[in-house]
Amino acid sequence: MKTTLHKAESRGYADHGWLKTHHTFSFASYYDPSRVRFGLLRVLNDDIIEGGMGFGKHPHDNMEIVTIPLEGVLAHKDSMGTKQTLKPGEIQIMSAGSGLTHSEFNNSETEKINLLQIWVFPKECNIEPRYDQKVFEASERKNKFQTVVSPVQENSAMWINQDAYFSLANIDKGKNLKYDIKYEGNGAYLFVIEGSVIAAEETLNKRDAIGVEETNSFEISALQNSEILVIEVPMSLNK
Numbered sequence: 001m002k003t004t005l006h007k008a009e010s011r012g013y014a015d016h017g018w019l020k021t022h023h024t025f026s027f028a029s030y031y032d033p034s035r036v037r038f039g040l041l042r043v044l045n046d047d048i049i050e051g052g053m054g055f056g057k058h059p060h061d062n063m064e065i066v067t068i069p070l071e072g073v074l075a076h077k078d079s080m081g082t083k084q085t086l087k088p089g090e091i092q093i094m095s096a097g098s099g100l101t102h103s104e105f106n107n108s109e110t111e112k113i114n115l116l117q118i119w120v121f122p123k124e125c126n127i128e129p130r131y132d133q134k135v136f137e138a139s140e141r142k143n144k145f146q147t148v149v150s151p152v153q154e155n156s157a158m159w160i161n162q163d164a165y166f167s168l169a170n171i172d173k174g175k176n177l178k179y180d181i182k183y184e185g186n187g188a189y190l191f192v193i194e195g196s197v198i199a200a201e202e203t204l205n206k207r208d209a210i211g212v213e214e215t216n217s218f219e220i221s222a223l224q225n226s227e228i229l230v231i232e233v234p235m236s237l238n239k
Contacts, residue, residue, distance in 0.1 A: 001215040003200050004038065008207035011046070018053035022046040024191075024209060038211040039187050039235035040162060043119035046207065048112055049074075054105030060096035064120040064160050066149060067092040067104075068229070070193065072113025078102035082131045090135050091148050095161045097127040116191075120233060123151075123162040132158045138170060145169045145177065145230070165232040171197065171222035179230055180217045187213030188232045195226025 012023035012030030023030045024044035025037055036042075042063070054075070067074070067086060074086040078094070079101045086092050094100070106113045134156065140146045149166035150157035160166075163183045171177060179188055190199050191209040198204070198221045200212045212218050213235055220228065 001200060001218065002213045003202065004211035004213075005202055006035070006209045006211070008205065008209075011207075018050045020048045022207070038189050039213070039233040040121040040164070040237065041118070041189055041231055041233045042121055043117065044189075044191065044209075044231075045117045046114070047117060048114050049106045051106055051111055052109040055103060057101050057103045059099060059101045060094070061099040062122055062125045063096045064122050064162055064164070065094045065096060066118045066120070066160075066166060068116040068118070070114045070116065072111055072115075073107040074113060074115060075105045075107040076102060078131065080129055080131055084133055086133060089138065090133060091158065091166075092131075092133045093149060093158045093160060094132075095122065095127060095130045097122075097125075097129040097161075100129040116193075116229070118166075118231065120160065120162050120164050120231075121237065127161060134158055136168070141168045141170050143170070143172055143175050143177070145179065163234050165230075167230045167232070169220075169228050169230070171195075171220065171226045171228065173222050173225050175222050177220045178217055179220060181215065182232060183234065184216075185235065186232050187211055187235045188218070188230050190220070191229045191231070193227040193229055195228075196223040197221060197226050197228060198223065199228075 145167040147157045189211045196205045200218045
């Protein structure tokens with residue numbers, strides 16, 4: 001097993017006034033040649049956006065973009081005609097494909113919002129852009145993994161244009177889970193949203209993360225009541 005440990009305090013940080021953001025991987029003005037990506041996971045931004053503020057219309061292409069709101073409500077508009085709000089308990093995915101534009105704003109004038117935005121390189125380029133958004137019940141991930149994004153259109157998971165999986169779990173203190181790699185040769189990136197766990201023999205606290213590769217599975221033990229996200233991705237475009 002090979003592991004890559006990323007402690008929360010080692011992330012890139014930028015304070016733009018209206019936006020306070022931590023970058024797990026090189027992004028915008030933050031660049032670390034040792035932290036450009038984990039396999040095909042390219043971006044994991046932890047954003048706090050002030051009331052009434054947000055990202056104006058901007059373009060994307062050939063990227064799978066997953067947004068997970070943790071607090072507050074996000075207003076989304078895009079060139080496909082989508083106009084939605086996104087709140088905790090819901091997850092959004094866009095295949096930017098051949099190209100789209102969108103905007104993202106805090107839906108409140110007074111309350112902050114906190115969200116994770118995650119980018120994964122696509123399996124097939126220049127597909128028709130697409131949007132999906134779903135509610136995922138927290139009760140369905142109590143002491144087990146709930147797959148919310150999958151390359152296979154089954155159960156309630158949203159489809160992604162890549163051999164990648166996003167799974168959430170809420171683990172009670174003292175409970176253990178095992179994560180099984182679904183695609184041979186894939187790696188898994190575990191991000192602690194809340195709490196504290198031991199994963200792949202490393203202690204991880206809130207917003208710490210670990211990349212795990214060259215294994216078929218790894219163990220996770222909760223030291224506190226914890227919420228985790230596991231992003232499984234191919235480690236190369238030609239795996």
